[in-house]
Amino acid sequence: MKNICLNIEKALGTVSKEQVFAREAESNACMATLHNGTGAGNDFLGWLHLPSSITDAELADIEQTAETLRSKCEVVVAIGIGGSYLGARAVIEAMSHSFDWLTTDRKNPVMFYAGHNIGEDYLYELCEILKGKQFGIINISKSGTTTEPAIAFRILKKQLEEAVGKEEAKHRIVAITDARKGALRTLATQEGYKTFVIPDNVGGRFSVLTPVGLLPIAVAGVNIRELVAGAVSMEKATDESVPFAENPAAIYAATRNELYKAGKKIEILCNFNPKLHYIAEWWKQLYGESEGKEGKGIFPAAVDLTTDLHSMGQWIQEGERTIFETVISVEAMEHSMIVPTDAENLDGLNFLAGKHVDEVNKMAELGTQLAHVDGGVPNLKISLPAITPYYIGQLFYFFEKACGISGYMLGVNPFNQPGVEAYKKNMFALLNKPGYEKESEAIKSRL
Numbered sequence: 001m002k003n004i005c006l007n008i009e010k011a012l013g014t015v016s017k018e019q020v021f022a023r024e025a026e027s028n029a030c031m032a033t034l035h036n037g038t039g040a041g042n043d044f045l046g047w048l049h050l051p052s053s054i055t056d057a058e059l060a061d062i063e064q065t066a067e068t069l070r071s072k073c074e075v076v077v078a079i080g081i082g083g084s085y086l087g088a089r090a091v092i093e094a095m096s097h098s099f100d101w102l103t104t105d106r107k108n109p110v111m112f113y114a115g116h117n118i119g120e121d122y123l124y125e126l127c128e129i130l131k132g133k134q135f136g137i138i139n140i141s142k143s144g145t146t147t148e149p150a151i152a153f154r155i156l157k158k159q160l161e162e163a164v165g166k167e168e169a170k171h172r173i174v175a176i177t178d179a180r181k182g183a184l185r186t187l188a189t190q191e192g193y194k195t196f197v198i199p200d201n202v203g204g205r206f207s208v209l210t211p212v213g214l215l216p217i218a219v220a221g222v223n224i225r226e227l228v229a230g231a232v233s234m235e236k237a238t239d240e241s242v243p244f245a246e247n248p249a250a251i252y253a254a255t256r257n258e259l260y261k262a263g264k265k266i267e268i269l270c271n272f273n274p275k276l277h278y279i280a281e282w283w284k285q286l287y288g289e290s291e292g293k294e295g296k297g298i299f300p301a302a303v304d305l306t307t308d309l310h311s312m313g314q315w316i317q318e319g320e321r322t323i324f325e326t327v328i329s330v331e332a333m334e335h336s337m338i339v340p341t342d343a344e345n346l347d348g349l350n351f352l353a354g355k356h357v358d359e360v361n362k363m364a365e366l367g368t369q370l371a372h373v374d375g376g377v378p379n380l381k382i383s384l385p386a387i388t389p390y391y392i393g394q395l396f397y398f399f400e401k402a403c404g405i406s407g408y409m410l411g412v413n414p415f416n417q418p419g420v421e422a423y424k425k426n427m428f429a430l431l432n433k434p435g436y437e438k439e440s441e442a443i444k445s446r447l
């Protein structure tokens with residue numbers, strides 16, 4: 001089996017190979033800090049050996065629960081936000097038919113998502129579409145107290161209980177939360193829901209390979225064993241014992257930090273395959289929450305190409321030179337589609353006739369890379385042999401490992417997210433939450 005592969009050659013106009021390799025000792029030290037558990041946030045290192053420690057029994061339990069939901073439901077709503085949402089959606093969108101909801105020979109339930117926004121119209125329309133449908137709910141919240149998913153769950157639980165009765169609803173609701181704490185744990189115990197535990201030492205954005213990601217992914221019909229196997233192989237390929245020069249996570253971490261030092265403050269994750277859109281959303285959370293703190297951190301942005309070459313392309317080519325790109329390049333497509341010949345050739349595209357659509361896409365990718373490099377945008381490339389659960393598993397672990405090293409290189413705790421509390425405090429104060437009386441008074445005086 002091949003591995004995903006990192007190429008930094010096209011970033012070496014801005015930083016030199018020597019500069020990147022001069023970070024070897026630092027990278028090794030950060031790697032050792034991770035593996036010895038001696039750094040900041042060391043109580044959140046459960047992800048580090050997670051792939052290789054998942055047991056067959058755990059996977060079988062997840063698969064069996066998925067099968068129950070699959071047999072009962074035509075739609076399953078995964079409720080969650082941030083790390084309790086993005087990983088599952090990333091895999092499901094990457095592995096599903098692009099027009100999934102309209103396929104007629106369905107083998108898998110339709111997956112919907114809720115609790116990742118507070119959109120009244122979104123929730124109304126979701127409830128409308130679920131009327132008369134056999135649906136189930138996976139409610140995911142590590143803290144068990146996050147407002148967005150809690151609101152969505154209240155609404156959908158009520159609708160489900162009214163539709164199928166309280167007893168049957170219990171068999172269609174699965175809760176994934178902390179082992180002991182939080183409102184969701186209390187509720188699940190009280191109602192008798194099937195539950196899965198999010199380990200204490202795995203933070204939300206590192207939790208895709210726990211039941212948080214694995215259960216919805218399995219419900220959607222994706223092979224979670226392949227996903228985990230891919231992650232296991234990358235756990236080995238990025239291990240502490242692998243020398244810096246051969247360790248893709250270390251090289252990625254070193255290169256992006258060197259680029260940051262050279263003034264490249266924004267990293268744009270680019271894909272040339274629309275199925276990878278939510279992989280980028282997952283990546284944005286991973287790096288944004290891990291590194292953006294103490295007035296530091298590369299801003300993680302993302303574009304879908306060639307789509308966004310017709311919107312963001314101008315900025316990338318000629319805007320402020322503070323960006324670099326990391327392109328996820330997929331080598332082989334699953335399907336074959338040839339550009340047809342046309343007798344009239346009014347669009348002048350007969351020179352493409354007989355070529356695979358992906359051949360055109362690959363030339364767009366290469367042309368874009370060279371244009372952006374010429375425009376002063378350093379380019380890193382991660383090649384994926386194909387979009388499969390195995391390679392996505394590799395990609396997840398690669399990014400997680402690199403993120404841990406990179407955060408320590410930057411000098412921050414990559415495993416906390418103190419900044420996400422500020423909006424919550426204000427929101428609760430504005431909504432007059434009991435216990436927030438002082439904050440309410442203070443914030444209202446500012447309005």
Ligand code: PA5
Pocket residue numbers: 081082083084140141142143144145146149203204205206289417
């Ligand atoms: O990475 C994180 O910790 C956060 O983004 C959380 O995943 C997100 O806030 C959801 O939290 P919870 O699972 O507690 O509802």
